[in-house]
Amino acid sequence: MEPNDRLSLDAWANPSSSCNGLPRKMSLENPSFTNFNLQQQEQKWDDTSILNYGIRIEPPFLEFNQASESEYLLSSTCNNQPKVLDQEDGLNNEALQTSKSLDWDPRTMLNNLSFLEQKIHHLQDLVHLIVGRKGQALGGHDQLVTQQQQLITADLTSIIVQLISTAGSLLPSVKHKLSTGPPNGQLGELLFPPLAGMNCVPQPQHGSGSVAVQPQCVTGSKVSDQCNQMDVTGSFGTEQNLSIEEHEMKEEEDADEGENLPPGSYDILQLEKEEILAPHTHFCTICGKGFKRDANLRMHMRGHGDEYKTPAALAKPNKESSSEPVIIKRYSCPFAGCKRNKDHKKFQPLKTILCVKNHYKRTHCDKSYICSRCNTKKFSVMADLKTHEKHCGKDKWLCSCGTTFSRKDKLFGHIALFQGHTPAIPLEETKGPSVSCDKMDGNEASNKSGNINFSFGSNAGSGAQNIIEVKEDGDDPASYFSPLSFDTCNFGGFHEFPRPTFDDSESSFSFLEAP
Amino acid sequence: MKTNKKTTSNCNPFDFLTEEIIFTILDYLNDDPFSKKSFSLTCKALYSIESHHRKTLKPLRAELLSRTLHRYPHIEHLDLTLCPRIEDSMLNVVSLACKDALCSINLSRSRFFTNIGLSSLVSSCFNLVEIDLSNGVELNDLAAAAIAEAKNLEKLWLSRCKLITDMGIGCVAVGCRKLRLICLKWCLKVSDLGLQLLALKCKEIRSLDLSYLQITEKCLPSILQLQHLEDLVLEGCLGIDDDALSTLQQSCKSLKTLNMSHCHNHSHVGLSSLINGAENLRELTLAYGPAITEDLAKCLHTFSGLRSVKFDGCLVKCSGVRAIARWPHSLKELSFSKCSGVEDDSLSFLVQAHKELTKLDITCCRKITYDSVDSITSSCRSLTSVRMESCSLVPKEAFVLFGQRCELIEELDVTDTKIDDEGLKSISRCSKLSSLKLGICLNIADDGLKHIGSSCSKLKELDLYRFCLNFQCLHSSSTMFKP
Numbered sequence: 001m002e003p004n005d006r007l008s009l010d011a012w013a014n015p016s017s018s019c020n021g022l023p024r025k026m027s028l029e030n031p032s033f034t035n036f037n038l039q040q041q042e043q044k045w046d047d048t049s050i051l052n053y054g055i056r057i058e059p060p061f062l063e064f065n066q067a068s069e070s071e072y073l074l075s076s077t078c079n080n081q082p083k084v085l086d087q088e089d090g091l092n093n094e095a096l097q098t099s100k101s102l103d104w105d106p107r108t109m110l111n112n113l114s115f116l117e118q119k120i121h122h123l124q125d126l127v128h129l130i131v132g133r134k135g136q137a138l139g140g141h142d143q144l145v146t147q148q149q150q151l152i153t154a155d156l157t158s159i160i161v162q163l164i165s166t167a168g169s170l171l172p173s174v175k176h177k178l179s180t181g182p183p184n185g186q187l188g189e190l191l192f193p194p195l196a197g198m199n200c201v202p203q204p205q206h207g208s209g210s211v212a213v214q215p216q217c218v219t220g221s222k223v224s225d226q227c228n229q230m231d232v233t234g235s236f237g238t239e240q241n242l243s244i245e246e247h248e249m250k251e252e253e254d255a256d257e258g259e260n261l262p263p264g265s266y267d268i269l270q271l272e273k274e275e276i277l278a279p280h281t282h283f284c285t286i287c288g289k290g291f292k293r294d295a296n297l298r299m300h301m302r303g304h305g306d307e308y309k310t311p312a313a314l315a316k317p318n319k320e321s322s323s324e325p326v327i328i329k330r331y332s333c334p335f336a337g338c339k340r341n342k343d344h345k346k347f348q349p350l351k352t353i354l355c356v357k358n359h360y361k362r363t364h365c366d367k368s369y370i371c372s373r374c375n376t377k378k379f380s381v382m383a384d385l386k387t388h389e390k391h392c393g394k395d396k397w398l399c400s401c402g403t404t405f406s407r408k409d410k411l412f413g414h415i416a417l418f419q420g421h422t423p424a425i426p427l428e429e430t431k432g433p434s435v436s437c438d439k440m441d442g443n444e445a446s447n448k449s450g451n452i453n454f455s456f457g458s459n460a461g462s463g464a465q466n467i468i469e470v471k472e473d474g475d476d477p478a479s480y481f482s483p484l485s486f487d488t489c490n491f492g493g494f495h496e497f498p499r500p501t502f503d504d505s506e507s508s509f510s511f512l513e514a515p
Numbered sequence: 516m517k518t519n520k521k522t523t524s525n526c527n528p529f530d531f532l533t534e535e536i537i538f539t540i541l542d543y544l545n546d547d548p549f550s551k552k553s554f555s556l557t558c559k560a561l562y563s564i565e566s567h568h569r570k571t572l573k574p575l576r577a578e579l580l581s582r583t584l585h586r587y588p589h590i591e592h593l594d595l596t597l598c599p600r601i602e603d604s605m606l607n608v609v610s611l612a613c614k615d616a617l618c619s620i621n622l623s624r625s626r627f628f629t630n631i632g633l634s635s636l637v638s639s640c641f642n643l644v645e646i647d648l649s650n651g652v653e654l655n656d657l658a659a660a661a662i663a664e665a666k667n668l669e670k671l672w673l674s675r676c677k678l679i680t681d682m683g684i685g686c687v688a689v690g691c692r693k694l695r696l697i698c699l700k701w702c703l704k705v706s707d708l709g710l711q712l713l714a715l716k717c718k719e720i721r722s723l724d725l726s727y728l729q730i731t732e733k734c735l736p737s738i739l740q741l742q743h744l745e746d747l748v749l750e751g752c753l754g755i756d757d758d759a760l761s762t763l764q765q766s767c768k769s770l771k772t773l774n775m776s777h778c779h780n781h782s783h784v785g786l787s788s789l790i791n792g793a794e795n796l797r798e799l800t801l802a803y804g805p806a807i808t809e810d811l812a813k814c815l816h817t818f819s820g821l822r823s824v825k826f827d828g829c830l831v832k833c834s835g836v837r838a839i840a841r842w843p844h845s846l847k848e849l850s851f852s853k854c855s856g857v858e859d860d861s862l863s864f865l866v867q868a869h870k871e872l873t874k875l876d877i878t879c880c881r882k883i884t885y886d887s888v889d890s891i892t893s894s895c896r897s898l899t900s901v902r903m904e905s906c907s908l909v910p911k912e913a914f915v916l917f918g919q920r921c922e923l924i925e926e927l928d929v930t931d932t933k934i935d936d937e938g939l940k941s942i943s944r945c946s947k948l949s950s951l952k953l954g955i956c957l958n959i960a961d962d963g964l965k966h967i968g969s970s971c972s973k974l975k976e977l978d979l980y981r982f983c984l985n986f987q988c989l990h991s992s993s994t995m996f997k998p
Binding site for chain 2: 415421425
């Protein structure tokens with residue numbers, strides 16, 4: 001640790017005035033996080049106090065710009081505090097190496113960094129408080145406890161916001177250099193939009209925390225462009241989420257997430273299954289209600305006070321265009337054995353979070369939506385179902401093998417190719433020139449019982465026999481078009497057809513039924 | 516099997532007559548229905564033999580069909596054109612009675628059956644080879660699908676079945692692979708697609724009638740590639756024109772008969788590209804089509820097999836006729852019926868070149884005079900059929916020449932001409948005369964008919980429209996006429 005500290009000290013050769021003797025502290029007190037925490041406990045409510053930056057200095061912070069603190073970043077440090085020690089070495093080294101070659105203003109950088117350090121310590125204290133609270137949860141007044149917890153969580157939230165903003169402000173300068181360097185994290189994943197975008201409701205519980213954390217991962221993509229220059233290692237996003245909740249999460253996503261795949265220099269993020277399948281990705285920080293869209297959340301926030309009714313609060317958080325090229329981010333499917341999983345030999349990454357969602361649902365979830373028209377096709381993604389319904393039933397030209405075609409010449413080309421395929425003519429027709437029974441659509445309109453003459457015999461399309469069989473068969477399992485549920489194709493003609501128009505058919509029907 | 520009682524011998528001579536022998540005897544009686552009737556009424560044995568012998572049936576009443584079919588169980592050809600109303604139930608009766616013996620059925624005059632009857636018919640009678648469903652205006656694609664079940668079908672007539680579409684034809688094409696003749700005249704909903712499929716799947720087609728279909732040249736390549744196509748009728752196919760035909764690259768070597776009547780949209784250019792390569796072309800019908808010009812005649816020059824040419828209703832140019840005269844091959848049948856522009860010179864020139872004419876039709880060629888008849892009768896001695904209706908300029912003397920020179924005449928149509936008794940007397944020398952049409956012939960009288968009646972023993976058809984009948988002459992000649 002100490003060499004690292006020294007390195008970091010070297011980097012911060014010129015402490016800014018705002019830094020309260022941070023370097024010294026760092027050099028003196030090695031691992032004693034807890035010391036700091038204890039010291040800071042009184043200060044924990046003082047958001048503005050500069051945290052005594054811990055031992056750990058993470059490379060991304062070195063590259064932080066001296067930009068405004070309004071840019072938010074979910075700081076990797078805040079969650080990685082317990083693990084910080086482990087990863088420090090490599091990170092620090094690399095960071096230092098890269099930072100040396102860059103042009104940046106050390107002073108502002110230091111300012112921001114020291115501020116971050118303060119905030120991190122602050123955060124730590126709070127988290128420890130929560131731990132402590134949890135232990136004491138048995139005793140004490142429930143009301144008090146909950147109130148305190150609420151205060152703590154609110155505080156945590158604000159601190160994290162500030163951390164992120166500061167960290168983000170430090171980002172823009174160096175990203176392109178580091179893209180080839182140490183493994184790049186996916187901090188962008190965990191960006192939540194400023195101000196109202198506080199989706200994270202830090203709670204001491206595991207499950208809820210994970211839920212709270214997930215949205216950050218998801219919505220972070222919006223703000224991720226801001227901080228695309230981040231070169232944070234690994235999937236810091238997920239790791240941060242975990243640690244925010246008191247380190248109780250067991251997911252091991254930290255192990256190899258920091259790798260860069262050889263083919264290109266792109267980051268790989270892997271979201272958890274719960275994250276992917278989460279119905280809501282934005283959460284209200286005040287009441288915890290979940291929303292699918294950020295706009296909906298903003299609308300909801302209006303009910304929590306006037307400050308949310310301002311145009312600024314209601315405005316869509318726009319992503320500022322960066323002058324630097326963005327890091328390519330790719331995603332991995334968490335399902336083990338999937339070709340889209342980063343552990344697969346022939347790993348093929350997915351491009352966006354939406355891709356991940358759709359892929360996961362389509363591939364690893366069961367298909368719960370069924371097309372109401374054909375009653376055959378099943379989908380797991382609602383959008384797929386809607387797309388299918390747009391075109392379901394458009395094919396009216398039917399072959400005996402069951403294939404439908406949208407055009408007559410396609411049908412005939414198909415029949416010309418194969419032996420034994422014949423055009424399939426719907427069974428129900430009415431006599432008389434008023435209904436032209438040649439076109440399939442006309443037949444559908446008049447198709448009362450929904451039976452269709454499928455001659456499935458491969459060699460001898462036994463149309464005639466099938467006519468007889470199908471008629472006697474009550475429900476034709478292969479009945480492709482059932483007019484009862486076939487809304488759009490009924491043309492209204494369905495209602496105009498009370499019954500077959502001539503007596504002969506009835507007599508011939510009876511003739512058939514009594515062979 | 517014995518009938519006659521004479522017990523002089525212990526054995527009955529009829530015992531030696533097996534059924535096959537009696538069948539052979541009955542075959543000779545095919546032309547004489549009354550003889551057969553009396554044969555069957557002789558005794559029970561002969562009754563049963565005759566009932567097993569009969570193969571064709573043409574009933575008058577459909578209600579008696581079931582009993583009739585019960586009596587005659589081996590009917591192969593059933594002609595129901597005289598029954599006005601055939602319903603599905605009757606077809607069911609037919610199918611159950613005839614089963615696999617039935618080969619051919621003609622339902623062209625009834626509208627009242629549907630695909631249900633057809634499917635029952637076809638399912639039982641799997642040896643069905645011919646079905647005539649012409650005028651089935653209410654038959655739809657389901658009926659076609661039912662017909663497609665007849666796997667052995669070779670001849671199918673679907674004229675005027677206007678509701679049948681490509682889908683139905685597609686079913687037929689896939690189902691009836693042995694199809695040899697198909698007539699789709701006036702099946703207006705059949706288009707190129709269906710025909711392409713038909714040509715693709717039914718390779719055995721010999722005769723294809725596509726009259727008045729709204730087809731274009733798209734189906735022609737696949738049709739011309741039919742290896743055995745002999746008879747192609749494209750009457751009234753207005754969608755085919757010269758430009759389309761000129762794109763054709765296929766040729767049909769087996770084509771023997773082509774009918775492109777009532778096609779105004781093409782000229783000799785299209786025609787030549789269509790029949791390009793058809794070395795076996797024998798008959799060509801271009802009624803009401805392009806003008807018969809020298810070019811047209813020239814493009815037919817090379818078809819050495821061409822024997823029959825019909826140019827009814829076309830505008831004939833003299834140069835064209837002369838060019839026809841220059842053909843190296845000798846025509847047998849020629850028709851200029853209702854053509855304008857046929858004149859003495861050119862016609863004379865033509866018949867002198869084609870001396871082997873057997874059939875000549877110059878109906879309504881009003882410019883023809885004595886000279887033409889003179890040339891015709893002197894050059895074409897083997898004429899068997901002459902139609903000269905409304906050749907008003909031909910004088911009565913000309914008709915004498917027929918009898919003098921063309922003694923092989925079997926059919927003569929001199930309606931609305933100036934023929935008189937002298938002519939008739941001369942014509943009566945044609946002993947083979949079987950059909951004589953004398954409508955609106957104002958100059959004939961009883962004498963002529965007497966001669967005809969006395970000499971022409973083979974006369975079967977006599978048209979005396981507007982003739983003032985004199986009962987005397989009828990009496991004298993009626994004894995010579997067959998009933």
